[in-house]
Amino acid sequence: MVQTSTPRAPWWRDAVIYQVYVRSFADSNGDGIGDMTGIRQRLPHLQGLGVDALWLTPFYVSPMADGGYDVADPRDVDPMFGSLDDFDALVADAHDLGLRVIVDIVPNHTSDQHVWFQAAAQAGHGHPNRDRYLFRPGRGAGGELPPNNWESRFGGPAWTRLPDPDGTDGEWYLHLFDSSQPDLNWENPEVHQEYTDILRFWLDRGVDGFRIDVAHGMVKHPDFADIETDEETGLLGTGVVPYFDQDGVHEIYREWRKVLDSYPGERIAVAEAWVEGADRLLRYVRPDELHQAFNFDFLTAAWHAPILRKVIDASISGVTSVGAPVTWVVSNHDVTRHVTRNSDGDPDAGLRRARAATLLMLALPGSAYIYQGEELGLPEVTDLPDDVLQDPVWERSGHTQRGRDGCRVPIPWETARPNFGFTEPDAQPWLPMPAEWGALSVAAQNSDPDSTLSLYRAALRLRREHHALGDGEMEWVESADDVLVFRREPGFVCAVNLSAVPIRLDGRYDVLTASAPIGHDASGITLAADTAIWLKAAS
Ligand code: NOJ
Ligand code: CA
Numbered sequence: 001m002v003q004t005s006t007p008r009a010p011w012w013r014d015a016v017i018y019q020v021y022v023r024s025f026a027d028s029n030g031d032g033i034g035d036m037t038g039i040r041q042r043l044p045h046l047q048g049l050g051v052d053a054l055w056l057t058p059f060y061v062s063p064m065a066d067g068g069y070d071v072a073d074p075r076d077v078d079p080m081f082g083s084l085d086d087f088d089a090l091v092a093d094a095h096d097l098g099l100r101v102i103v104d105i106v107p108n109h110t111s112d113q114h115v116w117f118q119a120a121a122q123a124g125h126g127h128p129n130r131d132r133y134l135f136r137p138g139r140g141a142g143g144e145l146p147p148n149n150w151e152s153r154f155g156g157p158a159w160t161r162l163p164d165p166d167g168t169d170g171e172w173y174l175h176l177f178d179s180s181q182p183d184l185n186w187e188n189p190e191v192h193q194e195y196t197d198i199l200r201f202w203l204d205r206g207v208d209g210f211r212i213d214v215a216h217g218m219v220k221h222p223d224f225a226d227i228e229t230d231e232e233t234g235l236l237g238t239g240v241v242p243y244f245d246q247d248g249v250h251e252i253y254r255e256w257r258k259v260l261d262s263y264p265g266e267r268i269a270v271a272e273a274w275v276e277g278a279d280r281l282l283r284y285v286r287p288d289e290l291h292q293a294f295n296f297d298f299l300t301a302a303w304h305a306p307i308l309r310k311v312i313d314a315s316i317s318g319v320t321s322v323g324a325p326v327t328w329v330v331s332n333h334d335v336t337r338h339v340t341r342n343s344d345g346d347p348d349a350g351l352r353r354a355r356a357a358t359l360l361m362l363a364l365p366g367s368a369y370i371y372q373g374e375e376l377g378l379p380e381v382t383d384l385p386d387d388v389l390q391d392p393v394w395e396r397s398g399h400t401q402r403g404r405d406g407c408r409v410p411i412p413w414e415t416a417r418p419n420f421g422f423t424e425p426d427a428q429p430w431l432p433m434p435a436e437w438g439a440l441s442v443a444a445q446n447s448d449p450d451s452t453l454s455l456y457r458a459a460l461r462l463r464r465e466h467h468a469l470g471d472g473e474m475e476w477v478e479s480a481d482d483v484l485v486f487r488r489e490p491g492f493v494c495a496v497n498l499s500a501v502p503i504r505l506d507g508r509y510d511v512l513t514a515s516a517p518i519g520h521d522a523s524g525i526t527l528a529a530d531t532a533i534w535l536k537a538a539s
Pocket of ligand 2: 027028029030031034035080
C-alpha cells in the first residue's frame with residue numbers, strides 16, 4: 001500500500017478543528033453569555049487538548065432569533081460577545097499558541113434586521129431594493145396564499161407576507177428557516193459582491209477560513225414549483241428539493257475559492273452541505289471549489305459495524321476521487337450529542353460508544369471536527385424547562401419539537417455549583433446547567449487518566465506523532481461482521497468492537513490507547529463490547 005501523506009501536506013488535510021459555540025463556551029463578564037474574551041482566557045484548554053484550529057459559530061451583530069445565524073451586520077461583533085478589538089485579540093492569541101481560527105459565514109439568508117431587508121421592507125413591490133431577497137406575489141384571487149408550498153426547515157410555511165409601505169397587502173418573501181431569516185437572491189450580482197467583500201473583511205483580519213452555513217442552499221430552482229412535502233427529510237433537509245444542492249451553488253464556490261487563494265497561507269472553507277450521498281458531496285470539494293465538506297453520512301450512521309463500514313468506504317471513495325480529504329464529524333450544535341444519540345437509552349453504553357466513536361473517527365484518514373463538550377463526554381440535556389427554550393424550532397413547530405438547545409448548554413469548567421466556572425456564581429447562564437455537571441467539568445477530568453478528556457488528549461497527541469494517522473490511506477483487515485478493524489501504514493491498527501460481547505484479537509501488539517479497559521497478554525487482546533483500541537503492529 002502506498003503512503004500518500006507527506007509532512008508538507010497542507011494543514012487542513014488532516015486538521016482537527018474544535019467547534020466553539022461562542023454563546024456557551026466561557027463567559028468573561030458575568031452576564032451569563034459566552035464571549036470573545038472568555039474564549040481567549042480558555043485557549044490554553046484547546047492548546048492542551050491538542051487541536052489545530054477552532055471554528056467560531058456566528059458572533060456577528062444579531063437579534064439572536066436563531067442563535068446568531070440571523071446576521072444583522074456581518075462585519076461587526078455583537079456587543080453581547082464583545083468587540084472587534086476583542087476578536088482581533090482572540091485571533092492574535094490563538095495564532096501565538098499555534099491555533100488557527102475559522103469563522104462562520106451565513107450566505108443563504110440575513111436577519112430581517114439587516115439594512116438590506118429593512119430597505120426592502122420600506123420599498124414597495126417591484127422596487128430594486130427588494131431584488132436582493134426573494135419576493136414573489138402570492139397565489140389566490142387577492143394574493144393571500146403563499147407563492148408555493150415550500151416549508152421552513154423550522155416548521156410552518158417558508159413564506160411570509162409583507163405589507164406594502166402604503167399598508168396594502170403585499171408580496172411574500174422566502175425564508176427557508178425562521179421568518180426573521182429572509183433568503184437572499186443569488187441571481188443578484190450585488191449579493192455576490194457583498195459576500196466576497198465579507199470574505200475579504202475577515203481574511204484581512206487574519207482568519208484562516210470559513211465554515212459555510214447552508215452551503216447547499218443559496219441557489220433556488222427558477223421555477224419555484226410546489227414540492228411533495230411528505231417526502232422531505234428532517235430539520236435541515238437532504239432530499240432532492242428545488243432549493244437545495246442546485247448546480248448554481250458551485251459557481252459561487254469557484255468565485256470564493258479565487259478570493260481564498262489570493263491570500264497568503266492556506267485559507268480554507270468547509271461546507272455545511274446536507275446533501276444526498278457521497279457523490280453529491282464530492283462536488284463541493286472539487287479542486288477549484290471548497291477544501292472540506294462535513295461528512296454528515298458518518299454523523300447520522302447508526303452504531304452498527306456493517307453500516308459504518310459502508311459509510312466509511314463510500315465517504316472515502318467519494319471525496320478522494322476529486323483529491324479532497326474526508327472531513328469526519330460526530331456532533332455539532334444542530335444534532336443530539338452523540339453520547340445520547342447512540343445510547344439506546346442507556347447512558348453508560350452511550351458514553352462507552354461515544355469514546356469508541358471518537359477513537360474510530362480520529363483514526364480514519366482525513367480531517368475531523370470536535371464539538372465543544374464532546375471532549376468531556378457531555379450528554380444531551382433532555383430536561384430543559386419549556387420556558388427556557390430558545391431554538392425557533394420550538395415555537396415554529398407548535399411546541400411539537402423541542403429543538404437544539406439540549407446540545408448548546410454551557411460548558412462546565414470547574415466543579416463548583418451552580419455555574420461550574422462558565423460564568424459568575426450569582427449569574428444566570430443563558431441556558432441552565434445540570435446540577436450534576438461538576439463531575440463532568442474540565443477541572444474534575446483534568447488529572448484523571450481514565451477521563452474522557454484524558455482520552456481525547458492522548459488520542460490527539462498520538463495522532464500528531466504517529467506517521468500513519470491523519471491524511472493518507474487505510475485498509476480493512478478481515479474481521480467478524482460486528483467488528484471494524486483497519487490498518488494504516490506504517491504499523492498502525494484500529495479495532496472497534498461494536499458487538500454486545502467481548503472479542504479477542506490474536507497477535508502481538510503494543511497498545512497505544514483504548515477507549516475502555518482491555519485485557520492484554522502475550523497472545524492477544526480482549527476488547528469489551530463498545531470498545532475501540534489503537535495498536536502498534538509489532539514488526
Ligand atoms: C445551519 C446552522 O448550523 C443552524 O444552527 C442554523 O439554524 C441553520 N443553518 C440556519 O442558518
Ligand atoms: Ca459574557
